[in-house]
Amino acid sequence: MKRKLFKKSDIFQFETSKELLDDESDIKGNSFSGDISIDALIIKQFYFFPQNVDFKVRHIKIPMMEKEAVIFYIPSLTDLNMVDEHIIKPLLLNSNKETKEVSSIISASSINEEQKIKKAIKELNTGNTLLIIDGVPRCYVIHSSTAAGRSVEKPQNETTLLGPKESFVEKADINISLIRKKIRTEDFTVEKMVIGERSNNEVYIIYNKELAGEKVLNEVKARIGAIQKDAVQNLGLLIQHIEDRKTSLFPTILQTERPDRAASFIEDGHVIVVMNNSPFALVTPATFWAFYHSADDHYLRFIYGNFTRFLRMSAIFITLFTPSIYIAITNYHIEMLPADLLLAIAGAREMVPFPAILELLLMELAFELIREAGIRVPTPIGPTIGIVGALILGQAAVEANVVSPIVVIVVALTGLSSFAISDVNLNYAIRVARFGFLIAASLFGIFGMVGIFMVGLFYLTTIKSFGVPYLAPLTPKYRSSNDTLFRKVLTHESIRPSFVKTKDLTKEPINNK
Incomplete structure (x- = not known):
């Protein structure tokens, strides 16, 4: 199909609604024009609508604003009940013309405004819903993402006799919540990075901002950011891109399917990495003794x-x-x-x-x-x-x-x-x-x-x-609780491992320091 692109005052015009765009990357970098016919057409063509059945478009008229609007969502990634009951229904039934703010009408947990088409499409690909209104040179990103997945189950590889009987699943938000409920502090921090030029996979870096060493944290971010791949679907692939020696016989990044074990590493100053499609978390850095230990030891x-x-x-x-x-x-x-x-x-x-x-x-x-x-x-x-x-x-x-x-x-x-x-x-x-x-x-x-x-x-x-x-703190010698070959009495383990360059070396209560 022959493609044509017309440009007039930085607003794209199209010969017909079925024509494709010449340079998608350039158009993605542009802002919304405020013309609903143009903005809607751009998004439709990126998703090959209407041939693509996994992409839905709903045209409505908002009574309170007396303006046309278009709602976009991907049904396989979106909570459809959320779209119907908390987005479409409030917009159609609210007739109070004194209310001009969309955020005051939609009963969603999170609504953000976005001006760039590229960023809006990324949000749409994660399962969020987009709302564009005629005459408004931006779109509204409404949090509505959901995805099918299994429920929390027992660990398969790291079984325990006395510990918690729950393991990570393939959804990153659930995995983060499993860790978060064990570390109830405002210092618990989660950062998001996007990798994969085509797949746009999200990687979440979890750490305690008052304990994690800056050097290790920056190294983890740098290695993840340096990945040059179209797609990295899960942590099993990610680990092979960021580990120190890719041909080494011994592993240098610990994989754990236990939230309680991940939480204990965070409290020792380590950095944890989780990702969608992976029922485990990565622990960095990891020494030989971390692989030798098990959850039941403590x-x-x-x-x-x-x-x-x-x-x-x-x-x-x-x-x-x-x-x-x-x-x-x-x-x-x-x-x-x-x-x-x-x-x-x-x-x-x-x-x-x-x-x-x-x-x-x-x-x-x-x-x-x-x-x-x-x-x-x-x-x-x-x-x-x-x-x-x-x-x-x-x-x-x-x-x-x-x-x-x-x-x-x-x-x-x-x-x-x-x-x-x-x-x-x-x-x-x-x-x-x-x-x-x-x-x-x-x-x-x-x-x-x-x-x-x-x-x-x-x-x-x-x-x-x-x-x-790799053999720290045994060699070279680092100050720690010496939890290597054998462990100490739990009340005597009062020092965090210093080889992670933690900001707080002792485990004493904050009020006693």
Whole structure:
């Protein structure tokens, strides 16, 4: 279709109502003209009206002003009852000509005036309603957005015994309210940024303005603002744009689906990021210890909480080292085994045709495949596939002399221990690193394991999360409550972590400072 554009005194005229505009970006940057026929035509053509059925236009005449008006809204994002009962109905039924202000007639929670077409269209895309009146060189933006979504449910990945049983959902306003009800202070601050040249996705940055460090906050804003993409739909994609090392094995931004955990990080001076379409929040900065901890650590009593942390750290070492220790000892250091155990292992492997390393790799890969299949298949049969598949596969492999029984025990212990690592991203990192230890042990024995472990420690000391060392406050040493490997008695945790450069280091009541 041929497009024509006419300009006269900075007001656009059109040959017919079906003609498209030459330069949409230029027109979006203009202000409303006050001519309802022109302004309405511009907005209609941007939304391909009337072919686009997900865009509604309502022409009315306002009795109190004796002027024509047009209402625009997107039905899939808008509360239709709000439009009917609180916008259209008051405008049509109010005949008091002494009332000239639209804001005095419409019974909506928020009404703003906007002069720029581009900004008005952005508001329309979020589900708000636009009202333009003939002779008025601006539009009214009426808050009426809503969207379908699930209700607040129990956490799926970060389960807890004694903590709150609610998790984030895919709607940012609900997620903010879940955090806000736990931090009832005027210092609670939410800032909005828009990313994605085409999708215009909204990102919300949440922090306590009296606690959050300026350096971390500015770094978070700078990284989000530097994203150059047409669309970033959710936090799972956003995190890959703003993290420090995009190819790092270890995660540097914590993802949590628990509002209570997000609130505790805010009260320690961290910055939280939430976004529509994401049932979790990002915590910045995040150290290794944040991934190692779980929500139950502080809800349980001091001894119980530290006992679970001991089990979790033991599970990490078992997952990392058990397969590689088996390979190293059976291949290079058989003198470390008692004679009876050595004979038992040799007898079990007598009929196995494969080397020990290949035997372990096959079983490890089979276990990972079963685990991945259990996640991807429908929920009712997922656990069944995991249990039955592992039992049948293990039993059949032993009876067919493909693997030895001791290898099945090693792999089962390794896999079971990996489930004790609560954070999903740290879990993946440990599982992948396990294969590195396994290969190093097969080539160099225990010396290879030690070498890989030392290289890994050196690597962790070089990682930073938004300028914060990854192993802080353990190394380098920062002033804090030393909540790292084990926690202190809750009444003794009176200092916020200083590595986030918080404005208030102590947790004493304000009146006592």
